[in-house]
Amino acid sequence: MTIMAATLSVSTEYLAESTSPTVHAVMWLSAGLALIFVSLRTYVRLYLKRVFGYDDALAIVAMLILVAYSAVTSVAASKGLGAHFELVAQNPQNLIDVALLCDIGEVLAIMACTLGKTSFAVTLLRIVVQEWIIRLLWFIIATMNLVNTLAAIFVFAQCEDPRHLWNPSIPSDCWPVYVFTQFSLFVGSYSGAQDFVFVILAWIVVWRLEMRKQERLGILLSMSLGLFAGAASVVKTTYLVALSQKSDFTWELAPLLWWAAVEDALTIIAASIPTLRPILQKIVPSFSSRPTDYQLKDITKSTVLGSRFRKIESSTTLKVGYSKQNSNEDGSVKSILERQGEGQSRG
Numbered sequence: 175m176t177i178m179a180a181t182l183s184v185s186t187e188y189l190a191e192s193t194s195p196t197v198h199a200v201m202w203l204s205a206g207l208a209l210i211f212v213s214l215r216t217y218v219r220l221y222l223k224r225v226f227g228y229d230d231a232l233a234i235v236a237m238l239i240l241v242a243y244s245a246v247t248s249v250a251a252s253k254g255l256g257a258h259f260e261l262v263a264q265n266p267q268n269l270i271d272v273a274l275l276c277d278i279g280e281v282l283a284i285m286a287c288t289l290g291k292t293s294f295a296v297t298l299l300r301i302v303v304q305e306w307i308i309r310l311l312w313f314i315i316a317t318m319n320l321v322n323t324l325a326a327i328f329v330f331a332q333c334e335d336p337r338h339l340w341n342p343s344i345p346s347d348c349w350p351v352y353v354f355t356q357f358s359l360f361v362g363s364y365s366g367a368q369d370f371v372f373v374i375l376a377w378i379v380v381w382r383l384e385m386r387k388q389e390r391l392g393i394l395l396s397m398s399l400g401l402f403a404g405a406a407s408v409v410k411t412t413y414l415v416a417l418s419q420k421s422d423f424t425w426e427l428a429p430l431l432w433w434a435a436v437e438d439a440l441t442i443i444a445a446s447i448p449t450l451r452p453i454l455q456k457i458v459p460s461f462s463s464r465p466t467d468y469q470l471k472d473i474t475k476s477t478v479l480g481s482r483f484r485k486i487e488s489s490t491t492l493k494v495g496y497s498k499q500n501s502n503e504d505g506s507v508k509s510i511l512e513r514q515g516e517g518q519s520r521g
Contacts, residue, residue, distance in 0.1 A: 193428045194256035200432040201244035201251075204439035205237075212237040214453060215446040222452045229296035230449075233442055236289035240438050243282035247431050250275035256428040259421065269424070273340035276427055281326045283434040287365060288322040290441035294372050294400065297445055302379050311375070314368055325361045328354055355414065362411035369404030369441065373397065396447040403440035409433050 212233050219226045247255070253271045254262030262268050295311050295318075302308055330336040332354050338346035376397040380390060410433035413426075 189258055189261045191425075192257045193425070194251040194254075197251040197256045197428050197432055198248050201247050201435050204432075204435040205241045205244040208237045208240050208439045208442045211443045211446040211450075215449045218449055218452050227296070227300065229293045229300065229445070232289050232293035232296060233445055236286050236293060236438070236442055239282055239286040239289065240435065240442065243279055243286055243438070244435060246275050246282060247279045247435070250279065251428075254424050255431070256425065258425050259423065262424045270341050272424055276423075276431065277329055277339055279431055280329050280434075283431070283438060284322050284326045284329075284361075286438040287434070287441065288319055290438055290445065291318060291365070291368055291372070294441060294445035297448070298372065298375055298379060302375075304379075307375055307379065310371075314371065318364070318368060321361050321364060325358060328357065358414050359411060362407060362414055365437075366404045366407030366411060369400045369407060373400045373404075376400075393448050393451070397444060399440060399444035399447060403437050403444055406433055406437040406440055410437055 215230060215233060216226075219230050250272050253268045253275070254265075255272050255276065259269075262272060292315055295315050299308065299311055302311070330339065333339055333346045333348040335344055335346035337344045338348060377394055380393050380397070410430060413430035413433060
């Protein structure tokens with residue numbers, strides 16, 4: 175009796191465990207912060223600077239996908255994600271719903287991650303002039319989109335009948351579990367490495383720009399937030415083993431999914447903060463550079479495809495520094511992310 179009572183007590187406490195509230199909180203906090211920063215970014219690019227580009231569009235789409243991911247995962251949490259399998263199994267339909275929603279969520283998380291990092295890379299392409307960095311960024315963009323797209327496809331392609339993934343009663347031949355798990359580990363590791371590479375490249379590019387030390391450090395620190403995205407990716411990758419632990423998947427998948435949301439949000443925010451400089455200048459006027467600090471540095475005839483294509487007039491050409499003809503506009507250094515031209519021909 176004593177043993178049975180103790181077992182019953184432990185079992186009750188075990189079934190009562192739930193990380194569902196954490197899932198709700200982390201998902202919506204991540205999506206909310208990304209929404210705020212991307213909205214501010216869009217306002218600056220459309221109305222203050224009028225230099226809206228592909229990187230801005232990618233950031234918006236990534237943010238919208240992250241919101242959709244948060245919604246799907248939140249619904250899964252309301253049906254049992256974050257609770258133990260034994261509790262959710264008391265309603266078999268909830269098990270099916272959680273499994274399906276998690277699969278959909280994984281695809282959305284991968285898409286948000288891919289587009290967020292691509293946005294960051296394209297932002298760097300808009301300010302870089304070193305050809306080796308240009309080629310490296312294009313390599314990262316191409317390989318990142320390739321492996322992440324394959325990962326998204328494999329979520330459902332690993333079984334001949336995808337319905338077996340969320341309803342095991344439907345028979346189907348599937349890949350061995352370790353195949354998708356190992357590929358996911360590779361994708362997660364590669365994704366985390368990209369964040370650290372982006373930060374290093376940002377430091378290389380921005381450090382060479384002609385601007386006040388105070389502003390340079392501020393921009394570098396903001397772009398270095400990608401380090402936190404990389405750290406989140408590392409933590410997320412450690413949870414990928416949950417993909418092969420099906421015995422309690424409703425409990426084990428929860429941390430993986432919320433860390434994926436954290437990584438996506440941090441990537442989007444890190445790519446957006448440097449574009450908010452005009453707003454910071456209005457709040458803290460001392461952040462603006464003095465007109466006599468340095469001369470305008472004009473980065474011209476540089477395209478994202480390299481020197482062999484420089485005969486093409488690209489909208490990614492940048493102007494960095496202080497321009498007297500714009501001194502009445504906001505009394506500040508031109509943003510490193512403001513494109514030259516956009517319908518104008520300034521020297």
